[in-house]
Amino acid sequence: MLRIFPGIASGFAGPGMASIDQQPAGRPDSGLAYVPVAWLVIVMALSAYGLFSSWRLIGDFSLPDSVFFLIYGGLTGGIVTILWGLYLLGLAFNRSARFPRHYTIWQVVIIVWLVVRQAYLLLAPDFVFSAEALAYTIAEIAIGLLCIYLLRRGTGAEAVYANPETERPPVLVSILAALLGIILGGAIGACAGFFAGSLIADATDMSCFEGACGFFAAFIGLAGLVIGAIAGGISAVWRVNRRKKVPVA
Structure with missing residues (x-):
């Protein structure tokens, strides 16, 4: 007669035995680990749009100093964002194990930049308060924090970006x-x-x-x-x- 051991029936697996309740090792819990890559592409696209829309203002020294500094700061930030983002995309395409950590650093820098820019817009005398601009900034920061959360340990991201150092x-x-x-x-x-x-x-x-x-x-x-x-x-x-x-x- 075939006996069913209580340990196996309850999902317990002894040495060398696979648990019937466990998922195969290395399988990600969901596809949410790809959301940061999509957001990275969107941020790069927004930065590129900002670069091309502000390009015609370069050399216009009739602008107030506060506007001048904001434009050149935005151009510098956009270039850094795009170049750094391209490097991160290289890591993501290869599913490098370094991607989550490097992306987190990039995203933290982006969030700090957004906070500094918004504070500058609120404090500089040549700008007026815009609820729409503030809402966009808050939304960008919220999405960035969500992406950092999705790449934390234990979410399955380490199974997606698992290629060793090469x-x-x-x-x-x-x-x-x-x-x-x-x-x-x-x-x-x-x-x-x-x-x-x-x-x-x-x-x-x-x-x-x-x-x-x-x-x-x-x-x-x-x-x-x-x-x-x-x-x-x-x-x-x-x-x-x-x-x-x-x-x-």
């Missing part, structure tokens, strides 16, 4: 590849966008009064520039880091 291309190589990808992707995207905008303007018989059709084509070209730069940078980092790597002895 011989990787130097950080400088990834940065140079990202810059080249941004330049080439931006140039291709701008040309394609301007060409598409011109075709749309011609196909719709858009009025060229006071250069309306030209402004439309330029706007589409600017959108293509942003999209191409982001796609080119991400693609370049991925191609550099996707090669097979030899584990460090």
Whole structure:
């Protein structure tokens, strides 16, 4: 007669035996560990949009000092955010075990920057209070804190980003590849966008009064520039880091 031992029936597993109530080792609890990567891409896209929208103000020394400092601070922060983010994407694409820690550091820096920027906007005399801007800042900080929470130990993220330390291309190589990808992707995207905008303007018989059709084509070209730069940078980092790597002895 087949006997069922109480230990096994209750889900207890002895040495060398797998528990029937336990999940296989290494399986993540959910796909929430990928949310920080998606938020990283969104933050980089917002930074790229801020760079291109503020570019025309560079060299305009007629602006008040407070506005001038905010613009140049935003440009510097945007560049650092994009370059640092491209490095983090390289880690994420390879599911490196270093990604959660490096992402957490990046996210903490972003949150500190958001707090400092909002405090500057509230204290500087040349700016007025905006409830909408404050709400956006609070939402960004909340999402950032959520992403840090999702990458903490014990959430299954360590099973997703579990690749051990490996011989990787130097950080400088990834940065140079990202810059080249941004330049080439931006140039291709701008040309394609301007060409598409011109075709749309011609196909719709858009009025060229006071250069309306030209402004439309330029706007589409600017959108293509942003999209191409982001796609080119991400693609370049991925191609550099996707090669097979030899584990460090």
